[in-house]
Structure formats: structure tokens, C-alpha cells
Amino acid sequence: xxxxxxxxxxxxxxxxxxxxxxxxxxxxxxxxxxxxxxxxxxxxxxxxxxxxxxxxxxxxxxxxxxxxxxxxxxxxxxxxxxxxxxxxxxxxxxxxxxxxxxxxxxxxxxxxxxxxxxxxxxxxxxxxxxxxxxxxxxxxxxxxxxxxxxxxxxxxxxxxxxxxxxxxxxxxxxxxxxxxxxxxxxxxxxxxxxxxxxxxxxxxxxxxxxxxxxxxxxxxxxxxxxxxxxxxxxxxxxxxxxxxxxxxxxxxxxxxxxxxxxxxxxxxxxxxxxxxxxxxxxxxxxxxxxxxxxxxxxxxxxxxxxxxxxxxxxxxxxxxxxxxxxxxxxxxxxxxxxxxxxxxxxxxxxxxxxxxxxxxxxxxxxxxxxxxxxxxxxxxxxxxxxxxxxxxxxxxxxxxxxxxxxxxxxxxxxxxxxxxxxxxxxxxxxxxxxxxx
Numbered sequence: 001x002x003x004x005x006x007x008x009x010x011x012x013x014x015x016x017x018x019x020x021x022x023x024x025x026x027x028x029x030x031x032x033x034x035x036x037x038x039x040x041x042x043x044x045x046x047x048x049x050x051x052x053x054x055x056x057x058x059x060x061x062x063x064x065x066x067x068x069x070x071x072x073x074x075x076x077x078x079x080x081x082x083x084x085x086x087x088x089x090x091x092x093x094x095x096x097x098x099x100x101x102x103x104x105x106x107x108x109x110x111x112x113x114x115x116x117x118x119x120x121x122x123x124x125x126x127x128x129x130x131x132x133x134x135x136x137x138x139x140x141x142x143x144x145x146x147x148x149x150x151x152x153x154x155x156x157x158x159x160x161x162x163x164x165x166x167x168x169x170x171x172x173x174x175x176x177x178x179x180x181x182x183x184x185x186x187x188x189x190x191x192x193x194x195x196x197x198x199x200x201x202x203x204x205x206x207x208x209x210x211x212x213x214x215x216x217x218x219x220x221x222x223x224x225x226x227x228x229x230x231x232x233x234x235x236x237x238x239x240x241x242x243x244x245x246x247x248x249x250x251x252x253x254x255x256x257x258x259x260x261x262x263x264x265x266x267x268x269x270x271x272x273x274x275x276x277x278x279x280x281x282x283x284x285x286x287x288x289x290x291x292x293x294x295x296x297x298x299x300x301x302x303x304x305x306x307x308x309x310x311x312x313x314x315x316x317x318x319x320x321x322x323x324x325x326x327x328x329x330x331x332x333x334x335x336x337x338x339x340x341x342x343x344x345x346x347x348x349x350x351x352x353x354x355x356x357x358x359x360x361x362x363x364x365x366x367x368x369x370x371x372x373x374x375x376x377x378x379x380x381x382x383x384x385x386x387x388x389x390x391x392x393x394x395x396x397x398x399x400x401x402x403x404x405x406x407x408x409x410x411x412x413x414x415x416x417x418x419x420x421x422x423x424x425x426x427x428x429x430x431x432x433x434x435x436x437x
Contacts, residue, residue: 008053011088017049023196024050031172032057036191039174043292043319045196047174048084051142056090058140058170059115065137070118071161073148075100075266076273077293078118081144085116092116097123100266107132109403121149121157128164139169145293146173147180159185176292176319177312205322206329211349215335217305218249220352224303224331225255225283229356231300232276235285236317238306243285246305250283256361257283260290271365271407271437278398278409280365291316303331311343363397364415368406369433376428381406384427389418407437 258272321328397409
């Protein structure tokens with residue numbers, strides 16, 4: 001049974017959102033009264049909230065089966081949407097399932113059936129084929145970032161999933177691009193399209209070129225980071241080998257960084273994002289996997305270490321900065337003999353010889369081996385650090401609480417002492433391990 005916090009005004013107040021943007025207002029109005037909807041809007045404009053708010057209104061607290069299915073192309077997007085739903089405080093149970101983690105975790109979490117199920121196509125197809133819950137009450141299907149979900153690699157699973165939804169009466173497809181053809185098996189009859197891709201206000205994105213005298217761009221990137229100063233930055237690479245080489249180089253030069261690519265274990269990918277979000281590292285070195293569908297703050301700067309082949313991926317990368325009304329800069333680092341694709345707006349090379357004040361890394365991240373399933377809250381973690389760690393509130397950064405663990409940012413200067421003092425202590429009724437990641 002859902003609690004009383006389920007109307008849109010209550011949810012927006014809980015999220016500390018004072019006003020929806022025009023796209024969200026229009027999308028909510030259309031979705032509420034339309035069977036099939038296509039929502040096209042740039043990255044970072046709030047599409048997730050635009051489909052979740054009307055979705056919550058359609059859920060029946062008296063039904064104990066899955067009522068809405070959200071299919072996504074990446075694990076990170078599944079986790080992000082799950083976190084948004086939880087933060088809404090609607091009272092409806094939500095779970096995200098995805099490849100890259102043990103199936104046993106999925107089974108435990110969905111033993112108590114969620115009203116909203118989020119997942120990647122392969123993992124959802126597995127649950128469907130093993131009949132782990134009834135599909136008879138799933139009336140709403142949402143394909144988020146559908147241009148990725150409907151790629152050839154997902155088509156077999158997507159077709160199988162949609163064919164097993166007998167009660168489906170509402171479909172919502174969202175994307176930050178409009179270049180994909182929607183297959184017939186989606187059965188998207190006479191959809192209403194909300195297109196804010198063509199309504200975008202004049203971009204406040206500045207694209208600047210930085211010339212590298214060497215084909216190996218590592219030194220130029222280091223100089224650019226020192227020019228930018230103490231600001232979070234995403235560096236986009238096209239090759240995983242480039243990520244590894246650049247990461248090792250920046251590590252040797254005392255630049256705090258984390259890596260993010262499809263070749264990494266899911267646990268390591270999640271930890272990289274956590275450290276980047278809480279300020280424990282300044283730089284995220286990533287493939288195009290980080291261009292959308294992950295939960296990170298808006299950037300003032302991104303760097304193209306290597307350019308993508310596809311102009312749309314270039315656009316998605318740039319969408320990590322200059323969102324809505326904010327300004328942002330995308331630096332293109334180019335070898336002096338490199339051919340720049342036509343889709344990159346040409347600019348005069350910038351001088352990066354001036355250096356901004358650069359301070360040592362302030363935050364470190366502690367891992368705690370207990371989470372929501374252990375009835376541990378963020379307040380419990382803060383209490384442990386206050387009482388037994390003897391630190392003050394200014395020494396506690398962002399706390400992220402997961403199902404079976406937690407992460408908290410603390411000053412680098414005291415992180416080791418806190419581990420020595422608090423490792424193997426009791427938090428609630430659980431003895432927890434605490435380490436620096």
C-alpha cells in the first residue's frame with residue numbers, strides 16, 4: 001500500500017523542485033491523456049521526472065504485482081532511475097535489475113514484488129523467461145533512451161519482452177536524438193511526439209580547440225587540467241587503451257582521477273561514479289558510455305581526448321555541459337597534424353599556458369559494508385562518524401546508501417585514522433568493515 005506522499009506537489013516539494021520546466025509541463029500533460037508518447041529532449045533537461053510524475057499517478061496501491069516496466073540500455077541508467085523514484089517518496093516499491101551483478105541479488109530484491117521494475121533488456125528477459133513474477137498487471141512500458149535500447153544487439157530481447165505484455169495500454173519512449181526507426185514490434189500506434197530537440201534555446205556551449213604538438217596528447221591534457229584548475233572534468237576517449245594510458249600518466253602527475261568504461265566490472269564502474277560525484281577525484285576518464293544515462297553533476301568542462309566517429313555521440317558528450325541555462329566549455333585536444341571531422345565546429349586554438357590555482361585533493365571515500373537491507377540509514381552513518389570518529393559536520397561529505405553497502409566522503413587528511421578507529425565496529429546491529437576506496 002502506498003503512503004500518502006504520492007501527488008505531484010508533495011513529490012516536487014520532497015525533491016526541492018520549485019518549478020517544472022516547459023518541456024516537463026507539456027510532457028506530463030500529454031502523457032497523462034495519451035496512449036503512446038515519444039518524448040525527444042536534450043540530455044540534462046529532466047526527461048526522467050517528466051515520465052515518472054505521470055507514471056506514479058497511474059499506479060494502483062491495491063495491486064501487488066508489477067504495474068510499470070522501464071527498459072533502459074545501461075546499468076547506470078537503471079540505477080539512476082531507481083534512485084530518482086526512491087527519492088520521490090511515493091511509497092510504491094521500485095527495483096532495478098541489470099547484468100553485471102549476481103542474479104541472487106535480483107531474486108532477493110524482487111521477492112517482494114515492486115510496482116515499478118527497471119532493467120536492461122537481457123536481465124528483464126531472463127526474469128520473464130523464468131516467470132519470477134506475473135506480467136498480467138504491467139500496463140505501462142517506458143523505453144528510456146530508446147535509440148540505444150532499440151539497437152540491433154537488444155532487438156531479440158526487446159521483441160520477446162514486449163510480446164509477453166498482454167495488458168499493455170500505455171507506451172512512453174524517450175530519447176535525446178531522433179534518428180532511429182522504431183520497429184513494428186513496439187506497436188507504437190499513432191504516437192504523440194513532443195520534440196524539444198528543435199526548440200532548444202541558443203546553446204551556451206563554447207567549443208575550443210587545444211593543439212597538441214605530439215601525437216601522444218597526455219602532456220597537453222595535463223597542461224589543460226592545470227589551466228582549468230580545481231574543477232570536475234570528464235575526459236572522453238574512444239579507446240579503452242587510451243583510458244588506461246592516460247589514467248596512469250595523470251596518476252603519476254598527482255591528478256586524482258577515476259576510469260569508466262564498458263570493459264570494467266560493474267562494481268568498479270559504480271565506485272568511479274561515486275568518487276567523482278562526491279569530489280574524491282577531479283577527473284573522470286571515460287568512453288561514450290558516460291555521455292548519457294549516468295548520474296553525475298553538471299560539468300563546466302569536458303575534454304575530447306579522442307573524437308567519436310558519430311556526430312550524435314559528439315553532441316551527447318557535449319550534453320554533459322552547458323545544460324539548460326548554464327554555460328559550459330568543450331575542449332577538443334587535437335594533434336597538430338590530426339584531421340578534425342566536419343561535424344566539429346572549428347575554432348582558433350586557445351592558449352593554455354596560464355595556470356589556475358591548484359589545491360591538493362580534499363576528499364577521500366570510505367566504503368562501509370552495510371546498507372539499507374541492514375536497516376542502516378544515512379543518519380546512522382553520520383552518527384557513527386560524529387560519536388566514535390570524533391569529527392564535525394564539516395568533515396562529512398556526501399553519503400551514498402546502497403542496498404548492501406554505503407560510501408561516505410571524508411577529508412583525505414583523516415581518512416586513514418578513521419579507518420583504523422572505526423573498522424570492525426558495530427553500526428546498528430551489524431559489524432561493518434570500513435576501508436578507503
